[in-house]
Amino acid sequence: MRAGRRLLIVLYFPFRQTTPSALYPMKREQLERRTAASPSKSPHQRSAGLQTLTAFEQLDLLLNDTWRAWRGKLDNRLKPLGLSEGKWRTLVHLSKGGDYVSQSELAARMAIEQPTLAGLLQRLEIDGWIKRKSASYDRRCKTVRLAGKTTGFLDRISKTARELRHALIADIPLRDLQTCMRVLSAFVRKAALAASNGRNGAKAGPK
Numbered sequence: 001m002r003a004g005r006r007l008l009i010v011l012y013f014p015f016r017q018t019t020p021s022a023l024y025p026m027k028r029e030q031l032e033r034r035t036a037a038s039p040s041k042s043p044h045q046r047s048a049g050l051q052t053l054t055a056f057e058q059l060d061l062l063l064n065d066t067w068r069a070w071r072g073k074l075d076n077r078l079k080p081l082g083l084s085e086g087k088w089r090t091l092v093h094l095s096k097g098g099d100y101v102s103q104s105e106l107a108a109r110m111a112i113e114q115p116t117l118a119g120l121l122q123r124l125e126i127d128g129w130i131k132r133k134s135a136s137y138d139r140r141c142k143t144v145r146l147a148g149k150t151t152g153f154l155d156r157i158s159k160t161a162r163e164l165r166h167a168l169i170a171d172i173p174l175r176d177l178q179t180c181m182r183v184l185s186a187f188v189r190k191a192a193l194a195a196s197n198g199r200n201g202a203k204a205g206p207k
Contacts, residue, residue, distance in 0.1 A: 075170075077160050081153065088157060090120050091129060091146065095154050100143035102135060129153075 075085045083091075093109050094101060107117045121144060124130045128147055135141040146154075169177060 072169075074161060075166055078157065079197060080155060084122050087124055087129070090117070090124060091154065092157060094130065094144060094146050095150070100133070100135075100145045103142045103144060106144060122132055
């Protein structure tokens with residue numbers, strides 16, 4: 001999935017319940033021990049470095065808290081539709097995938113384990129929300145598509161998400177929102193590039 005498209009979906013329908021470990025910096029105690037063990041730096045330099053790293057740590061927590069707040073608010077507004085968060089998130093991701101999507105691809109998009117997804121899909125299929133069949137290229141592989149009854153449901157999800165988004169950003173200046181979007185876009189682009197290089201955002205160590 002392209003980085004831009006991933007960002008758009010994140011803003012509307014959050015992906016997962018955990019943030020990649022690469023986003024979490026070391027704990028403050030670890031920072032203090034590492035900083036104190038640097039004899040080449042003065043106490044002032046060590047203190048400034050610790051404060052800087054702690055400030056960046058707040059960014060990680062803020063990203064996670066923002067995602068959790070959005071997911072919680074949206075889920076509360078969607079409860080009257082009668083589907084759990086896991087189910088409506090599955091339907092939303094399927095709506096982004098076009099025709100039949102493999103279960104393995106869907107699990108990757110949702111960042112959940114395939115056994116967990118299999119349980120969700122089984123219940124959705126029983127309730128008539130999705131259809132599954134064996135892939136033509138591999139009978140062992142199952143593909144999934146939305147059933148016709150989801151059209152109105154997905155429209156309601158989009159409407160609810162749009163109303164919530166407007167309510168949350170109503171008092172935020174446009175310039176601030178544009179800056180936020182630029183920062184988040186750069187963040188996603190860099191993460192996608194690191195993932196494509198197989199580095200998970202970390203610099204390669206010495207060989």
